[in-house]
Amino acid sequence: MLPDGISKILISEEEIAQGVQRLANQISLDYSGKELVLVGVLKGAFIFLSDLAKRINIPVMIDFAVISSYGGATKSSGCVKISKEPDECVSGRHVIIVEDIVDTGLTLKLSNLAGKIRQAGAVDIRICSLLNKPDRRCTDIRPDYTGFDIPDKFVVGYGLDYNGLYRNLPYIGILEDKFYSK
Numbered sequence: 065m066l067p068d069g070i071s072k073i074l075i076s077e078e079e080i081a082q083g084v085q086r087l088a089n090q091i092s093l094d095y096s097g098k099e100l101v102l103v104g105v106l107k108g109a110f111i112f113l114s115d116l117a118k119r120i121n122i123p124v125m126i127d128f129a130v131i132s133s134y135g136g137a138t139k140s141s142g143c144v145k146i147s148k149e150p151d152e153c154v155s156g157r158h159v160i161i162v163e164d165i166v167d168t169g170l171t172l173k174l175s176n177l178a179g180k181i182r183q184a185g186a187v188d189i190r191i192c193s194l195l196n197k198p199d200r201r202c203t204d205i206r207p208d209y210t211g212f213d214i215p216d217k218f219v220v221g222y223g224l225d226y227n228g229l230y231r232n233l234p235y236i237g238i239l240e241d242k243f244y245s246k
């Protein structure tokens with residue numbers, strides 16, 4: 065039985081594991097012989113980052129950024145602020161920003177996280193997102209590595225929340241329509 069508020073499972077635990085393994089294999093190949101730092105964007109990417117890092121089979125450093133956004137619970141607000149930037153460990157290294165989901169792209173665009181990491185001396189920067197909602201994109205942000213393209217539905221689980229809840233679900237579920245403020 066599904067928890068209250070979840071209408072259906074969109075991506076199962078097994079499918080997520082396969083998708084994460086595929087991304088880890090590709091990243092391990094692409095960055096072989098390079099110094100790589102994964103920068104996880106908190107809070108949503110914490111489970112994805114952990115599973116991805118465990119499956120990458122080359123040496124890797126791990127850091128975090130915290131981007132806060134303000135506004136509705138199920139819509140990107142357009143008001144964002146970086147409350148924790150990555151440390152100086154990015155200097156002279158290749159960086160992958162690890163996101164839970166890229167929707168409109170406003171969070172990454174307006175926070176200028178990639179610009180700040182570049183200023184800190186990163187050699188190059190790519191984006192790896194577990195989920196990608198291409199229908200709602202209104203910026204030029206495109207993940208270089210994507211786990212799953214998904215439809216324009218509000219999803220939770222595997223790190224993604226609604227009002228702070230559901231992050232601990234082991235799958236990606238669709239939130240019931242009644243929570244949407246469309």
Ligand code: 5GP
Pocket residue numbers: 108140164165166167168169170171172217218219220224225226
């Ligand atoms: P963007 O700025 O690309 O529109 O959205 C990025 C952020 O909005 C994500 O990091 C996440 O916090 C939130 N977000 C966008 N779509 C969803 C969704 O379907 N579910 C959840 N839980 N958060 C979302």
